[in-house]
Amino acid sequence: MTLKKNNPNINKKKNKLPFKERFRKNAIVYLFLFPILIHFAIFQVFPFLFSFVLTFMDWKIIGNHEWVGLKHWMHFFQDKLAWKALWNTFMFSVYYIVPTMALGLILALIINSGVRFAGFFKGIFFLPVVTSFVIIAGLWGWLFRGTESGLINWIIGFFGIEPQLFLSDSSQALIVLAGLSILKVAGSTMIYYFAGLQSIPKELYEAAKIDGASKSKIFWKITFPLLKPIHFYVAIITTIGSFQIFDSAYLLTGGGPNYATTTIVFYLYQQGFTNLNLSYAAVLSYALFFIILIVSLIQRKYIGKDTAIY
Amino acid sequence: MKKFSLLVLLLGFLLVMAACSDDASNEAEGEVGGEITVWVHPYTGDAEKEEEMWDTIVKRFQEEHDAEVKIEVIPWANRDQKILTALAANNGPDVFYAIPDQMPQYANEGMLLELDPYLEDFDLSDFVDTALVSTKWQDKTYGLPILQEAYTYFYNKEVIEAIGEDPENLPETWDEFKAWAEKAKANGFYATTFQGGGSMNGTLYPYLWQAGGEVLTQDDEVLINNEAGVEAFTFVNDMYENGWIPEDSITAMEHDAIWNSGDMLAVLGSGITLSNLQKNGEIDFVIGSPLENKEKVTYGTVGMFVIPSNTDNPATAAEFVKVLTNADNQRTFNEVTQYIPTRESAKDIFDEQPYLAQLASYTQYALPGVIHPKGRDIMPMIQAELQTMMEGKKTPQEAADSAAEAIEAAVSQ
Amino acid sequence: MKKIIKYLLLFILAFSFLLPFLIMLLGSLKEIEYALLDPFFWIPEDPSLGNYLYIFRDGVFMRWIFNSVVITVIPVFSQMFLCAILGYIFAKKQFPGRETIFWVFMAVIMIPQQLLIIPKYIMFAQFEWINTYWALIVPELWGIMGVFLVRQFLQGIPNDFEEAAYIDGANDVQIFFKIILPLSLPVVATVGTFSFISNWNDLFQPLIFMTQEKMYPVTVGLASLLGKEGNFGIEMAGSTLSFIPTFLIFLFFQRYFTEGIQMSGLK
Numbered sequence: 001m002t003l004k005k006n007n008p009n010i011n012k013k014k015n016k017l018p019f020k021e022r023f024r025k026n027a028i029v030y031l032f033l034f035p036i037l038i039h040f041a042i043f044q045v046f047p048f049l050f051s052f053v054l055t056f057m058d059w060k061i062i063g064n065h066e067w068v069g070l071k072h073w074m075h076f077f078q079d080k081l082a083w084k085a086l087w088n089t090f091m092f093s094v095y096y097i098v099p100t101m102a103l104g105l106i107l108a109l110i111i112n113s114g115v116r117f118a119g120f121f122k123g124i125f126f127l128p129v130v131t132s133f134v135i136i137a138g139l140w141g142w143l144f145r146g147t148e149s150g151l152i153n154w155i156i157g158f159f160g161i162e163p164q165l166f167l168s169d170s171s172q173a174l175i176v177l178a179g180l181s182i183l184k185v186a187g188s189t190m191i192y193y194f195a196g197l198q199s200i201p202k203e204l205y206e207a208a209k210i211d212g213a214s215k216s217k218i219f220w221k222i223t224f225p226l227l228k229p230i231h232f233y234v235a236i237i238t239t240i241g242s243f244q245i246f247d248s249a250y251l252l253t254g255g256g257p258n259y260a261t262t263t264i265v266f267y268l269y270q271q272g273f274t275n276l277n278l279s280y281a282a283v284l285s286y287a288l289f290f291i292i293l294i295v296s297l298i299q300r301k302y303i304g305k306d307t308a309i310y
Numbered sequence: 311m312k313k314f315s316l317l318v319l320l321l322g323f324l325l326v327m328a329a330c331s332d333d334a335s336n337e338a339e340g341e342v343g344g345e346i347t348v349w350v351h352p353y354t355g356d357a358e359k360e361e362e363m364w365d366t367i368v369k370r371f372q373e374e375h376d377a378e379v380k381i382e383v384i385p386w387a388n389r390d391q392k393i394l395t396a397l398a399a400n401n402g403p404d405v406f407y408a409i410p411d412q413m414p415q416y417a418n419e420g421m422l423l424e425l426d427p428y429l430e431d432f433d434l435s436d437f438v439d440t441a442l443v444s445t446k447w448q449d450k451t452y453g454l455p456i457l458q459e460a461y462t463y464f465y466n467k468e469v470i471e472a473i474g475e476d477p478e479n480l481p482e483t484w485d486e487f488k489a490w491a492e493k494a495k496a497n498g499f500y501a502t503t504f505q506g507g508g509s510m511n512g513t514l515y516p517y518l519w520q521a522g523g524e525v526l527t528q529d530d531e532v533l534i535n536n537e538a539g540v541e542a543f544t545f546v547n548d549m550y551e552n553g554w555i556p557e558d559s560i561t562a563m564e565h566d567a568i569w570n571s572g573d574m575l576a577v578l579g580s581g582i583t584l585s586n587l588q589k590n591g592e593i594d595f596v597i598g599s600p601l602e603n604k605e606k607v608t609y610g611t612v613g614m615f616v617i618p619s620n621t622d623n624p625a626t627a628a629e630f631v632k633v634l635t636n637a638d639n640q641r642t643f644n645e646v647t648q649y650i651p652t653r654e655s656a657k658d659i660f661d662e663q664p665y666l667a668q669l670a671s672y673t674q675y676a677l678p679g680v681i682h683p684k685g686r687d688i689m690p691m692i693q694a695e696l697q698t699m700m701e702g703k704k705t706p707q708e709a710a711d712s713a714a715e716a717i718e719a720a721v722s723q
Numbered sequence: 724m725k726k727i728i729k730y731l732l733l734f735i736l737a738f739s740f741l742l743p744f745l746i747m748l749l750g751s752l753k754e755i756e757y758a759l760l761d762p763f764f765w766i767p768e769d770p771s772l773g774n775y776l777y778i779f780r781d782g783v784f785m786r787w788i789f790n791s792v793v794i795t796v797i798p799v800f801s802q803m804f805l806c807a808i809l810g811y812i813f814a815k816k817q818f819p820g821r822e823t824i825f826w827v828f829m830a831v832i833m834i835p836q837q838l839l840i841i842p843k844y845i846m847f848a849q850f851e852w853i854n855t856y857w858a859l860i861v862p863e864l865w866g867i868m869g870v871f872l873v874r875q876f877l878q879g880i881p882n883d884f885e886e887a888a889y890i891d892g893a894n895d896v897q898i899f900f901k902i903i904l905p906l907s908l909p910v911v912a913t914v915g916t917f918s919f920i921s922n923w924n925d926l927f928q929p930l931i932f933m934t935q936e937k938m939y940p941v942t943v944g945l946a947s948l949l950g951k952e953g954n955f956g957i958e959m960a961g962s963t964l965s966f967i968p969t970f971l972i973f974l975f976f977q978r979y980f981t982e983g984i985q986m987s988g989l990k
Contacts, residue, residue: 028895029816032808036865037824043843043862044831050842051834061398062421062620110733123974124737127744130920130969132942132962139743146558147568168506168560170701183740188917191977192872195909199879229875236829237868244835253561254507255690257697262690265835272838273390275687276419285838292833297826349934355756355950355957357781382934385946388927395841395931399848403934567764582952586756 054282061276072283082284084259085267086291088174092263093242095178101234103182104189105227109219111190112197122194126187133184133247140180141167141252167253170260177248177261185241189234196230197223232304236296243292264288340625345378346404348615348630349393351386353647354585363646371633377626397421397618404627405634408453408616410444410678411511411686416616417447418683423617425451428628436637441652444612444678448528453614454635457649459580460600460610460672461516463502464587467594469575473497480598484520484545487601491554494575500568501554502576504546506697507561510689511609511679512578514696518542522604525680525717526688532717534692535710538604543699543706550700560700569593580610581648584665597668600675610676612652684721691716747966751775751959756952774960778948786937787944793856794929794940795922798863802918805865807911810873811903815885816895825874828867840931847932858932863922869914876910877903912976919972924965941965 055073058066076082107125111118128136143151146165153163167173200223208218246265249255255262255270262270264284272281354360364381371379382403384392390412396402408416416422429451434442441455463480470477473493481487491501504513518525523538533539549555556565569577572593577583587595600608615634617627633639640656643649650670651657660667679685692713699709752770778784813825843862844853852858884906888898904911926942933939939947945961948954 026816026818026895028808028899029812029818031896032805033812033824036805036809039864040828040831042846044828046846047839047842048831048834050845051838060419061394062618063419107736115729115733119978121733121737122977123970125740126973127740127970130924130966130973131744131747132924132965134926135747135958135962136743138958139746141563142567143742145567146560146562147556149568150558163557165557165560168558168562170697173561183743187740191913191916195876195913196879198909199876226879229878233872233875236871240833243833246835246837252507252563254563254693256507256693257560257701258694258703259690265837268835269837270690273394276394276415278838278841281838285834288835289830289833293830296829296833347934352947352950355948355954357948383936383947384934385930385943386949386951387946388930391837391840392931395844396934398841399845401844401848401853582950586952589756 051282051285054279055286057279059279059282061278068279072280075280076283076287081259081262082264082267082287085262085264085284086287088259088261089243089245089263089265089288092174092178092245093239095175096181096242096245097235097238099178100182100185100189100238101231103186104234105193107186107190108193108197109223111194122190125190128184129187134251136184137180137248137251140176140183144176167261168257170257173253173257173261177245177252180248180252181242181245185238189238192230192234193227196227200226228303232299235299235303239295239299240292243288243295340623342375342626342629343377344623344626345380346621346623346626346630347380347382349382349384349403349406351384351389351407353649356646357383359646363642366642367634367639370639371630374633375626375629377630379630397620400620402618402620404621404623405615405617405631408614410612410614410681411509413444413452413614413616414447414681415683415686417450417452421619422452423619423621423624423628425453425617425628425631428625428632432632436653436655438652438654438673440610440673440676440678441612444681445614447681447683453616454631455612455614455652456635456640456643457613457647458610458652458673458676459612459649460669460676461512461578461580461608462600462669462672463576463598464579464583465576465596465598466569466572466574467596468572469494469497469499470596473499473575477596480596482599482602484601484603490575491549491552495553500556500565500574501549502574503565503569503578504549504555504559505562505564506559506693506700507563510692511611514542514546514692515677515679516578516600516607516609517545517603519607519609519677520601520603520605521545525692526682526684526721528682530682530721532714532721534717535707535714539714540707540710541603543696543710546696547699547706560697581650581666581669584669585648588665597665600672607675607677608672610673610678612678613649682721684717687720688717691720747959747962750955751963753956753959755956756954774956775964777957778945778960778964783936784941784944787939787941790856790938791923791940791942794859794863794925795919797860798922799915799918801864802866802869803911803915806869806873806914807904807907808899809865809870810877810907810910811899813870814874814877815882829871832867836927840928844931852932854933854935854938856938859922859925859929866918869918872914873907873910876907880906916973916976920969923969 056067056069058068058071111122111125115121144166145151145153146163146168147153148157148163150163150166152166157163164172166176204222204226205218208222213221244265245263246269249261249263249266250269253261255266265288268281268284268288271277271284350364352360360383368379368381371377393402393406413422437455438458441458445451445453445455465477465480467477473490473496475490475493481490487501494501506513515525518534518539521538521541523536523542524533525539526532526534550559556562556568559565565574565577568574570590570593576598584597587593600606615631617624617631621627634643635652637651637653637656640651640653641659644651644656645659648666650666650673651659657667657670660670680688695704695709695713695716698704698712699706704712746765749767749770750765751774752772753765753767754771754773755764813821847853847858850857852861884902885898888902893901923940924942925940926946929940929943930946933943936944936947941961942965945958945965948957948961
């Protein structure tokens, strides 16, 4: 444990360090990463590869499975409904991702800004996150009931707007479902941003104030850029969640009207469990996987690079 | 890292092979004994009462047979997935509950045990014909029915009187119903429900069958867009355009709120509707018969118990299913669950319950749905066309034709 | 004036978030099986605890709570610990294949759960984990989401602390426990909160992996009380009961770990 052997310059060339030194620096990696990799191989990689193998078979629940090669993949490329489902999922993401991130950030800023009863508001905004999805979905569907007596229709009636069909209207249904997800998730996003805001050193704000910077400038030049790691996290998880949206369509619209709310996961659920076409469902899952992966890597390019602030 | 992937792939193949199971056999095999697991659902909201009911039924079985029966109550939610996942892993129950939409599909995939070898000396004459129809696919029997329903119209007496009609003289035909519906609308009520987001069994099909039409035959003939079919589509379209059904009928999953608030003339319902009405006592109701156009027919689900083909105790499972659906047990079961027995002799439980007796009298008109392995596949397609029509983007003829096209494509795969 | 607008918006927002919750809470006090047309049907005229009594009626509900606790608490602690360590590893440690491994970890959650349940079930059936706690605990001992969050958080923290500690002769395990972990409390608390919520509210996995009533956690147990048509009052009561522990955990973690932790004091 003596210091004399350690020259700070040597630490940079990891390979040249004596084993004892490497171990001291990276013990934690050796101790924990290997068991985790094994756990990962069993509980994640196996199901993942199993599903991939399924795409090349006609997989039956009971009975003999046949190898069919690329049959299901070919079918996917010609399946108009699958592409409609992908399009719906994409549109849903447009309605959902940025608003959720923005709302979460706004809420976090409000809570962090020293407004009275901040803790109380934090709790309120988080309520939908802890409430069961089935309940919130049911209540949302009830609020947006497409008849005159729906609560939202009743409210907009005061502004002279005609009752809308909402979930029974193929151009509105997806937006209403996006609204539901925003309500459910904004509280989580708020918490992530709130944690991130805690890691920005106070001195930076003080220095900026002394320099006479306006609130808006402080936000855009200091807060927003320093939140980049959190932006990346929130962007990725919101995107993954968005592309996998299923429950709201299942509970509220049954995928309609006229497939307007048939998202890709809803479609694959139908194919797999209602039509017993599990191999095709696997193909759809993998198509979705590739899309999410590509989008994530794109996000990584633009907001994910390691930030060297110091 | 590469070694890991290889290991995992190997593990993967081993497990895939393990998951493949033996072929189902065609002979009645084995003796009654050992243990079976039976999956049931919470049919009512009363878990205690149902537990007692199952204890009674299992006891009766165990008096005659030396076998253990484990009853497991599975939630209704996601039950398809639960059953399919368990069967795929060869870890499923020996008996489970199925409805006519599932039976032909599972049977066609070879997932169900054929029961005919076990029914050789068994008297099926006591069973209601319409109930037995739904347990057969391609002339082979795959289950025995325990309950049946008949959907018919429940009318709100107050609304009837408000529109100036006579509760003793309920509509029997489409024309009579249309007349009442117009009056209801004129007086600010909805005529009836329409759950456009749900199953076709409760929405289009009854009207289709009443018009004398059919969706799809067992020989893969698509009939949905013949004259009768288009008549049914037109009827639905008229109901929507005239405002006889609520504006959100396009994707609504239920209209209970409207009915329970007294704003609707009639609701298409069954035993459950009856229990709710009796429990809550707020609506004065009267039950009408299913409507007749060219035919007097309605939808009525059938609940049956089936056996997966990979069970390892087929004899006991088959015996249990036979005992479970005998007259005594049907009486016990339906007294608790308030469904309609599928054996004529068991219908005497309703001697004291006039409403249920009335519903029971309608099961002779009840069809259990489209008995075809693609029956479930085609529903979303028909639904989409109905929805497009109700949104005003297609005429009834166009919608019916598109539906027919989609069905043909699905069936020919 | 600006302040008034700010507070007004705040209240409108807060009210919209509060509304579903109010409906749930008040609705649970009404013994009613179906929703009515009236926009305010959920306001109970005769509030009663009947729904709650019905749920508690059997001893079985306590058993369900016990099950929920077991399948939630263990993964929560395990995840907080492991995700902190792994987040640190991926944020600060250099080793070959680091980025690749991380993205492979991320990749597998991009496949929908609905499909993966089948191979998982087949595997657990082979392990004889069906109807045991193992199927719900072991796979959940760590999650890439938590690791990802900690990693992002730690990327925003300068390396100076560690460098200084190395120079002082500490090894990395010590550095982790003495320096990194205290710094990461806000984010580890966040990981704990979301881990608790996701495991406590999980309906789908226990539904598939458990068939015996005595093994059901609260989510599945409540679902098994519902007849075919559901029951509004019972569902509301059930969600309220489920909601209480998660909300308390949230408050606990937020108060004790997140508030007031700023970077400045630590240099």
